[in-house]
Amino acid sequence: MSRQSGRVMKKLAEKVDHSSRLRTNIPAGMAVAGPPLGPMLGQRGINIAAFCKDFNERTKDIKQGVPLPCRVSVNPDRSYQLAIHSPPATFFLKQAAGIQRGAVEPGRETAGKITRKHLYEIAKIKLQDPPNALLTLQQMCEMLVGASRTCGIEIVDRLDSEDYQRFLDERKIILEEQRQKRQEAREAKMTRTG
Template identity: 65%
Template sequence: MSKAGGKMKALKKAVEKVNHSNLIRTNIPAGMAVAGPPLGPMLGQRGLNIAAFCKDFNARTANYKNGVPLPCRIQVRSDRSYELTIHNPPATFLLKQAAGIQRGAMSPGREVAGKVSLKHIYEIAKIKQQDPPLQLTPLKQICELTIGVAHSIGLEVVREIDPEEYGEFLKNRTSVVEEQLKELQEKKEAKMLRK
């Protein structure tokens, strides 16, 4: 009996305490956390001090350019304290910045929205490797994932980019994007008329 009791005590010590906290996953623009929707209600439901959180977030993201989307994980504990983990900007944002475009392709695979070099892919992968979920992932695999993301938004991955040729491509692309936006607007207006 005492032998079994000793084993039970050892097992109880080995079992970790269960974490009953809430996890909030959201994207917050750097330096622009405000108490209004959607962030305010999300934090308010869990009883957090919204003003203190916004002040803390804005202070921690002061080194980023304002408005850069940052994926955040907020672990809310039962005593209403929190642990904030801020990741680097999403790969899609970084890729669009590297390509010098505002939006991806409407039909990826059939249209090229922009171009990025292998060096861009490597540098973005190095940035993304700092995020907690990817810290143990080999850099080669992160590069492959980044290339996949680039293709999904219509970016062509090339060895090198000729600046003059690419500048001409972006000028032509601007008119294509304007036509696509005009088509989208016409379709929306046509749907509104049907209702």
């Protein structure tokens, strides 16, 4: 191998990027330089303040605090490409069900209910994300059925608003009981180890 070709090969080797893409969820309009986002960006050599300003500007029309899955690719010159996807399916499912959290024990308890129409509408939104571009509407609906099961959300044909409100009121009582049990378990553990 000649000296000239050795230099060319060395230059090519220097341009290879071995950094991984950053995959994270960032709340819409709430990107800040502090942890956890700041250190992740800093490790990759991205200008943190410029990134936060760019992200917040691009998400200003979305309700603040909505979690947005983001993919960031860093170029050798420390510039970046930012791809912002729609919120996670579980976020949409919980919003449609009107709940904050999923079931503690999915399969044994129901955290909320949605109609098939809700499922269909969420599937249409999620199909617009690049990772789901090759899926059919039926495949996306099947994926959402699985996600709803893991959250403890039941899919029904019809939902009566008064019945569902009673269900949610009863659910609040169950959630409070679960919270108290967890608190008691933590306190018991503290007394044993203390």
